[in-house]
Amino acid sequence: MCGIVGLFLKNERLQPELGGHLSRMLATMSARGPDSAGIAVYGSGADDLIKLTLRAADPAADGDLAGKLAAAIEAGVDLIRRSNHVVLTIPKHRRAPALTWLAQHAPDIDVVSAGSRMEIYKEVGLPERVANRFSISAMRGTHGIGHTRMATESAVTTEGAHPFSTGDDQCLVHNGSLSNHNAVRRNLRREGLVFETENDSEVAAGYLTWRMREGDSLKEALTSSLDALDGFFTFVVGTRDGFAVLRDPVACKPAVLAESDDYVAFGSEFRALAVLPGIDKARVFEPEPATVYAWERR
Amino acid sequence: MHVVDLEQQSVRDLNAALHRLTPDTNETLWQVTNSGGKHAIGAGVDAPIDIVIKGNVGYYCAGMNKQASITIHGNAGQGVAENMMSGRVHVMGDASQSAGATGRGGLLIVEGDAAARCGISMKGIDIIVKGSIGAMSAFMAQAGNLVVLGDAGEALGDSIYEATVFVRGKVKSLGADCIEKPMSADDKTRLSGILAGAGVETVSPEDFRMYASARRLYNFHIDNLSSY
Numbered sequence: 001m002c003g004i005v006g007l008f009l010k011n012e013r014l015q016p017e018l019g020g021h022l023s024r025m026l027a028t029m030s031a032r033g034p035d036s037a038g039i040a041v042y043g044s045g046a047d048d049l050i051k052l053t054l055r056a057a058d059p060a061a062d063g064d065l066a067g068k069l070a071a072a073i074e075a076g077v078d079l080i081r082r083s084n085h086v087v088l089t090i091p092k093h094r095r096a097p098a099l100t101w102l103a104q105h106a107p108d109i110d111v112v113s114a115g116s117r118m119e120i121y122k123e124v125g126l127p128e129r130v131a132n133r134f135s136i137s138a139m140r141g142t143h144g145i146g147h148t149r150m151a152t153e154s155a156v157t158t159e160g161a162h163p164f165s166t167g168d169d170q171c172l173v174h175n176g177s178l179s180n181h182n183a184v185r186r187n188l189r190r191e192g193l194v195f196e197t198e199n200d201s202e203v204a205a206g207y208l209t210w211r212m213r214e215g216d217s218l219k220e221a222l223t224s225s226l227d228a229l230d231g232f233f234t235f236v237v238g239t240r241d242g243f244a245v246l247r248d249p250v251a252c253k254p255a256v257l258a259e260s261d262d263y264v265a266f267g268s269e270f271r272a273l274a275v276l277p278g279i280d281k282a283r284v285f286e287p288e289p290a291t292v293y294a295w296e297r298r
Numbered sequence: 299m300h301v302v303d304l305e306q307q308s309v310r311d312l313n314a315a316l317h318r319l320t321p322d323t324n325e326t327l328w329q330v331t332n333s334g335g336k337h338a339i340g341a342g343v344d345a346p347i348d349i350v351i352k353g354n355v356g357y358y359c360a361g362m363n364k365q366a367s368i369t370i371h372g373n374a375g376q377g378v379a380e381n382m383m384s385g386r387v388h389v390m391g392d393a394s395q396s397a398g399a400t401g402r403g404g405l406l407i408v409e410g411d412a413a414a415r416c417g418i419s420m421k422g423i424d425i426i427v428k429g430s431i432g433a434m435s436a437f438m439a440q441a442g443n444l445v446v447l448g449d450a451g452e453a454l455g456d457s458i459y460e461a462t463v464f465v466r467g468k469v470k471s472l473g474a475d476c477i478e479k480p481m482s483a484d485d486k487t488r489l490s491g492i493l494a495g496a497g498v499e500t501v502s503p504e505d506f507r508m509y510a511s512a513r514r515l516y517n518f519h520i521d522n523l524s525s526y
Contacts, residue, residue: 097340250433269356286373
């Protein structure tokens with residue numbers, strides 16, 4: 001059992017409240033996943049910059065990481081520290097040297113995600129505490145996805161916490177379990193994808209990244225995943241401008257969607273949506289099995 | 299009338315108060331507000347009372363209901379009225395999966411759609427869904443009637459026993475050992491009674507097709523091995 005929440009804003013006026021709503025939604029799903037929690041937030045960004053979300057075991061790992069990195073890559077580095085996560089913003093064209101320098105000089109630091117707008121925070125512990133630790137409620141943005149995990153297939157570790165990101169500005173959360181993930185992972189590695197864990201959900205994220213790299217839209221990638229992935233799943237997926245939901249053909253795992261003029265919201269249970277403003281006016285419905293629901297920001 | 303606000307009181311408090319009611323109680327009108335998708339609201343009631351829930355409910359609402367009439371002004375989560383014994387549960391919105399599962403009696407009315415596995419293993423309950431139902435509905439259904447004004451999803455009535463399914467719209471596919479059967483006069487009378495009980499007046503029993511067990515899988519037979 002796991003809990004998923006997602007919020008995709010249509011009304012720009014709600015953007016300052018995104019983190020607050022996501023935090024409250026996440027807390028309602030604690031009973032479905034008390035082991036770890038994670039959240040992806042799509043905030044501000046620029047086309048010529050890239051954000052790297054890094055995670056260190058020790059929150060005070062390196063006080064002058066930004067200065068040293070800036071000197072090494074000969075470019076401006078902006079750093080925001082949130083507990084043991086750090087978001088570095090650097091010029092997009094200096095990404096490769098920055099990653100090389102980090103791997104050499106800060107091998108204990110994990111790169112959690114990269115993208116022009118997406119930041120990912122995840123950690124073990126009760127969802128409410130995880131959200132507070134990273135001050136999620138103060139974040140603004142256009143859309144975000146959160147996950148509360150009850151670990152069944154692999155250990156309770158930060159590496160096993162969702163969301164998983166296998167491509168720039170792409171993230172996926174998963175409730176369920178996949179049965180053919182080893183075979184799919186082998187094929188995707190042959191296609192050049194890199195996996196950080198043995199987790200089944202990371203394979204689903206990688207599969208979508210591969211399909212989109214080959215030219216599929218988010219909707220097309222999810223449609224083809226119905227044939228490629230075997231098992232139980234409810235997926236919620238984010239891209240820089242998109243938000244999508246897919247359930248397996250048996251629809252084993254719960255899902256509720258709400259749509260209004262202001263937002264699209266996803267919850268594993270309605271309880272997660274009950275905290276949203278105007279939910280009594282939204283259209284609340286259960287997504288059909290094996291049907292892709294996708295929204296794109298214009 | 300008792301009004302229970304679930305932002306002020308817990309579901310446990312509400313259900314404990316409902317369970318204390320005796321068959322001759324005078325407290326016959328209850329209203330529940332701020333249901334907020336909470337689970338197990340009004341589960342295990344055994345008294346001839348009316349409960350009106352203003353809002354969406356979570357899992358197992360009105361489960362095991364005996365005698366009570368429970369109306370949900372919103373959508374219901376998984377397993378609404380599961381194992382109902384008697385009484386009436388009325389969902390004004392949609393119902394999620396396994397609506398009326400294992401129900402032994404009473405009437406479940408869903409004004410909207412019901413998702414997958416509606417009436418799974420039903421054992422005597424009558425269920426009427428005014429919209430459509432999802433896949434694997436009436437799986438291993440043993441007794442009772444499932445009436446659907448809209449369409450039915452895949453594998454309807456798989457491994458069905460002696461329950462009857464009436465569908466007005468299209469059936470995507472039938473499950474193992476479920477077949478269409480001609481409606482007898484008794485079947486039509488039974489269907490008319492359920493329609494009337496649910497306040498459906500504009501639809502005639504003639505508009506439905508009836509599905510029930512072919513009774514080929516009741517006893518082991520080597521020729522049926524692939525169907526078990």
